[in-house]
Amino acid sequence: MPTKISRFADVHSDARIGEDVQIGPFCVVGKNVSVGEGCVLHSHVVLIGRTTIGRHNVFHPNCVIGGEPQDKSYVNGETEVRIGDRNQFREGVTVNRGAEKEDGATRIGSRNLLMANAHVAHNCRIDDDAILVNGVLLGGHVHVQDRAIISGNSVVHHFSTIGTLAFVSGGCRVPFDIPPYMLSAGSDNPEIKTVNLIGMRRAGIPARGIDVIKTAYRRVFRDHCSIFDVRQELTRMADGDSPPELAVFLDFIERQRNGRFGRQREGSRGDSSTGDSRAA
Numbered sequence: 135m136p137t138k139i140s141r142f143a144d145v146h147s148d149a150r151i152g153e154d155v156q157i158g159p160f161c162v163v164g165k166n167v168s169v170g171e172g173c174v175l176h177s178h179v180v181l182i183g184r185t186t187i188g189r190h191n192v193f194h195p196n197c198v199i200g201g202e203p204q205d206k207s208y209v210n211g212e213t214e215v216r217i218g219d220r221n222q223f224r225e226g227v228t229v230n231r232g233a234e235k236e237d238g239a240t241r242i243g244s245r246n247l248l249m250a251n252a253h254v255a256h257n258c259r260i261d262d263d264a265i266l267v268n269g270v271l272l273g274g275h276v277h278v279q280d281r282a283i284i285s286g287n288s289v290v291h292h293f294s295t296i297g298t299l300a301f302v303s304g305g306c307r308v309p310f311d312i313p314p315y316m317l318s319a320g321s322d323n324p325e326i327k328t329v330n331l332i333g334m335r336r337a338g339i340p341a342r343g344i345d346v347i348k349t350a351y352r353r354v355f356r357d358h359c360s361i362f363d364v365r366q367e368l369t370r371m372a373d374g375d376s377p378p379e380l381a382v383f384l385d386f387i388e389r390q391r392n393g394r395f396g397r398q399r400e401g402s403r404g405d406s407s408t409g410d411s412r413a414a
Contacts, residue, residue, distance in 0.1 A: 143175075152189070167200065170219070183231045184212060188219040188244070196226045203233040203256030205274060211238065218244035218262070226251040233257055236275065236402075255292070267304070275399070279314065281337055293399045297386050299337055301330045310396025313386050315347050315379065326355050343377035350383055361388045 135154040139145055142159035149163045152171035157163065161175045164182040170189040175181070179193045183200030193199070200215045202208060213232035216239055223229075227248045232239045233256045240254060243262040248254070252266040255274040265283045266272070273292030278284070282296045285304035296302065297314030306324045315334055318324040329351050334344050346368055353359045353367070365384050369376050389398035 140177075164200070184214040185217070185231065186214065187217045190220045191217060191223070192221075193223045194225045194227075194250075197223045197228070199223070199227075199229045200231050201228065203230045203274070205233040205256055207235075208233045208256075213238040213256075215240045215242075217242045220244055221246045221248070223248050224250045224252075224268075227253070229254040230256045233274070249286075275403075277399070281333065282312075283333070284308075291397070293397050293403060295386075295390075295398060298382060299330055299333045299339075301333055311386070311390045311393075311398055313390070314382050316351070326351075339379060340377070343379040346372070346377050346380050347383055350380060354387060361391070 137151055137153060137155045139157040140159040143157045143161040145151065145157060145163040146165040148165045150168040152169055154172045155169055156174045158175055158177040160177050161179045162182065163169065166184040167181045168186045169181070170187055172190040173187060174192045176193065176195050178195045180198045181200055185200035211234040213234060215229055215231045221242060221244065229240060229242065236257050240256055241259045242254070243260060245262055246260055246264045248266045249268045251268060252270045254260065254272050257275045258272050260278045261280045263281045264278045267284060267286040269287040270284045271289045273290055275293045276290050277295040279296060279298040281298060282300045284290065284296060284302045287304060288302050288306040288308060290296065291309040294308055295311045297312055299315050300312040301317045302308060302312060302324070303319035305321050306318065307322055308324060312318050313326070315330055316326045317328050317330045319327050329348050331344065350364055350368060353364045361384050368380055390396060392398065394400040
């Protein structure tokens with residue numbers, strides 16, 4: 135299908151627009167923007183900066199993607215935003231481009247849902263199939279791994295990591311990493327409450343993997359066993375054939391404990407060599 139651009143939109147002549155793109159009235163698309171096929175921009179969407187967008191993404195009114203990072207160290211460097219395929223950006227979502235740190239990019243993968251007024255700060259990375267509910271605020275350099283859910287009006291401290299299939303309840307202030315498969319709750323300094331059983335089941339993780347994570351959770355967060363002891367015990371119980379979820383969980387916590395302030399990546403602050411070059 136042909137691309138349709140409203141006569142009330144402002145699309146730079148150098149912008150790269152794919153096939154079957156719909157650009158509604160009062161949208162702005164800047165010079166260094168690339169929009170993949172099948173994307174939809176409802177009215178009043180702003181795409182600026184060096185922003186590369188994949189296919190079949192939908193941007194609802196008043197989204198601003200690629201704005202300058204809210205970082206005083208930024209000095210107009212050639213930083214960027216990179217977005218994958220089939221994401222939904224609801225009303226008022228803002229995604230800042232990277233500052234001149236790490237790899238200079240803010241990266242969003244594919245099939246994510248960013249609900250109204252969510253904010254993704256500079257140098258963040260969101261992997262695939264994650265959900266940011268209304269009003270979620272990600273500080274700079276936050277990583278959100280596959281299929282994580284951050285509930286409404288939660289605020290995530292910069293350099294924190296939200297693990298695979300982790301669930302953060304609404305209204306949390308999250309100053310540290312949330313391990314994979316865990317459910318956290320509490321408005322101030324949230325606690326790891328239990329295993330995210332619903333999320334794991336919906337993701338199709340086998341019962342054996344879920345049972346191992348439940349046991350690992352009890353050993354780590356209730357019995358306060360060492361990671362080494364938990365790994366040895368559960369590997370022995372599985373006759374050396376433990377499910378992959380166990381390594382994902384324990385490796386994450388080990389990195390977290392080797393970090394600072396409960397954040398595994400806190401030690402990389404200011405170290406440009408630690409950037410992740412994974413493409414969106």
